[in-house]
Amino acid sequence: MSYLCIVIKTKGNINSPTEYKMTRMIKFTKMHGAGNDYIYVDTTKYPIESPEKLSVIWSAPHTGIGSDGLVLIGSSDKADFSMRIFNADGSEAKMCGNASRCIGKYLYEYGLTSKPAVTLDTLSGIKVLKLHIKDGKVDTVTVDMGIPTGMQEQTVEADGRKFTGTTVSMGNPHLVIFVDDIKEIDLESIGPKLENYPSFPGRINVEFAQILEDGKIRMRVWERGSGVTQACGTGACATAVAAALTGRAGRSSDIIMDGGTLTIEWDEKNGHVMMTGGAVRVFDGEIEIINA
Numbered sequence: 064m065s066y067l068c069i070v071i072k073t074k075g076n077i078n079s080p081t082e083y084k085m086t087r088m089i090k091f092t093k094m095h096g097a098g099n100d101y102i103y104v105d106t107t108k109y110p111i112e113s114p115e116k117l118s119v120i121w122s123a124p125h126t127g128i129g130s131d132g133l134v135l136i137g138s139s140d141k142a143d144f145s146m147r148i149f150n151a152d153g154s155e156a157k158m159c160g161n162a163s164r165c166i167g168k169y170l171y172e173y174g175l176t177s178k179p180a181v182t183l184d185t186l187s188g189i190k191v192l193k194l195h196i197k198d199g200k201v202d203t204v205t206v207d208m209g210i211p212t213g214m215q216e217q218t219v220e221a222d223g224r225k226f227t228g229t230t231v232s233m234g235n236p237h238l239v240i241f242v243d244d245i246k247e248i249d250l251e252s253i254g255p256k257l258e259n260y261p262s263f264p265g266r267i268n269v270e271f272a273q274i275l276e277d278g279k280i281r282m283r284v285w286e287r288g289s290g291v292t293q294a295c296g297t298g299a300c301a302t303a304v305a306a307a308l309t310g311r312a313g314r315s316s317d318i319i320m321d322g323g324t325l326t327i328e329w330d331e332k333n334g335h336v337m338m339t340g341g342a343v344r345v346f347d348g349e350i351e352i353i354n355a
């Protein structure tokens with residue numbers, strides 16, 4: 064396991080001894096789910112006051128730790144633990160599929176729980192995580208992502224092209240667009256235009272997807288508040304739902320993203336979407352913040 068110590072001055076002056084007295088070390092863990100990487104902080108031990116600001120500073124690739132955002136693990140009076148998720152631009156989202164699996168691994172492997180099923184309080188309700196354990200480690204996690212809502216056909220225009228997609232909310236909003244050849248899509252150019260499209264005043268996550276010959280689904284994502292990421296758990300669920308609704312796939316799909324594959328099952332009986340995939344701890348670190 065690697066260990067990293069980074070000092071980032073968020074405010075203050077090297078010549079000011081008073082401000083130096085106000086520094087604090089925060090332990091964090093960098094984790095990824097299918098390449099979607101976040102900085103995880105256990106706020107029961109390391110309370111954080113301005114996560115919106117820290118997410119921007121810490122997520123920066125060259126001057127920070129580098130990540131798609133910041134995830135806070137906390138206590139809850141409604142569930143075993145709580146999760147808050149901040150994008151790299153500091154905006155807070157209601158739900159994060161990849162982070163919920165990583166939290167399952169974090170809680171079990173750092174001894175915060177010994178239960179194979181954990182409840183997680185999120186801004187999008189309580190989620191149940193089922194930990195699949197192999198040789199004492201969390202191998203994969205299945206998350207009950209709840210019932211999708213807001214499914215509607217939506218036509219949008221960007222870079223002189225018209226696209227018709229399906230909106231799906233998995234607690235956070237997604238627009239899923241199926242295309243014949245995903246390689247033709249310039250995501251860096253089209254993504255921000257659709258994220259900020261006038262029809263979506265709260266902005267939106269955008270997925271481009273292609274049905275492959277073997278029935279699996281190749282998907283690339285532009286995430287609201289973080290840009291192109293290697294994977295999006297809620298986006299994978301939204302893609303599977305959109306594919307099933309439009310007759311492109313059945314109720315179970317493998318969604319292949321840039322950083323890995325997630326298996327999504329949309330239960331016909333109760334309408335819940337179940338997401339299964341891996342979670343990886345990259346390294347632990349310590350970072351200094353100056354509260355002045």
Ligand SMILES: N[C@@H](CCC[C@H](N)C(=O)O)C(=O)O
Nearest residue numbers: 156159160161235295296297
């Ligand atoms: N990567 C996430 C979703 C993170 C939040 C999203 N960018 C939003 O603003 O809604 C996932 O794995 O679900």
